[in-house]
Amino acid sequence: MSFNKYQLDESLGYKLFHASRLMSNRLNQNFKENDFNVTYEQWQILSRLYEQDGQTQNHLAQINERDQASVSRLIDNLIKRGLVMRRPHQTDRRINLIYLTEEGKRIQLGLENLALKTIDEASFGISKQDLERTLAILDQIRENLK
Amino acid sequence: MSFNKYQLDESLGYKLFHASRLMSNRLNQNFKENDFNVTYEQWQILSRLYEQDGQTQNHLAQINERDQASVSRLIDNLIKRGLVMRRPHQTDRRINLIYLTEEGKRIQLGLENLALKTIDEASFGISKQDLERTLAILDQIRENLK
DNA sequence: AAAATATACTTGCATGAACAAGTATATTAA
């Protein structure tokens, strides 16, 4: 237990929280400016489907470290935007497989470039070495808390 | 612009996002386990009031880097929990001053200790030097994006 | 003083998150 007086501004939680929020907001803004009607969270799902199309909701939830309820509603919204579709599993009727639509596939490169652009904006002036070190520390924090 | 293939798992945004979420969740959990009915975001407001009681909503929004609408509703929820109160400004009737209730003051130490505990949990196994470096990088990211 | 603008705050809407409870279908155990 630390004995320092607590100061919100200087705390790890606060800095993480704000850096994360600013980065999500910036990506959303970059998407919007380029007429991609997709949120950061939806992009997390799409990104997994670009790696491999036709995954179950459960698997998408696991690899994105979120609960099924959350993924279920993200998929609802992606469907509403015409970017993915639900298909029943051939033998197991509990399972939905999620597939990209043509439109979903079409926007892949655009989204990826904006994601890369956002990372570049966020890491401006930070050395490759510092960035690597930070990513490793973030991994350690995630490991500690999961 | 980077030329690497985009990989969500390895990206700064993803790691920030998840580290931040895990940390908020852990703090919420720590609050809950100790019967403090307060969210991380509400704690951000309370923490400012512990530094100085009787601030305007606008000022709370500025120092916490969020919009007034968000603060307005956080205050609503803090009032619902009996932790703060709105008082009209003496001369300027547009302004609310936010004050801690007795109950709000009473829980200060408990909340602070749990915030410190959460930071300790998150930074387990990370050297003081690495942690300092990471906080500085997070500041740089915030500076880049704000 | 009246009109225009700025400030402080609130409300509405869409999105997302955590948690708990519910539904349908599969699998396992008795």
Place this chain on the structure above:
DNA sequence: TTAATATACTTGTTCATGCAAGTATATTTT
């Protein structure tokens, strides 16, 4: 084979966020 349990997904509730629009009050301009 029936009952119990596990799995995959959905829905309801409360809280939070971003954005835009709305209300009330102050201040500035004309």
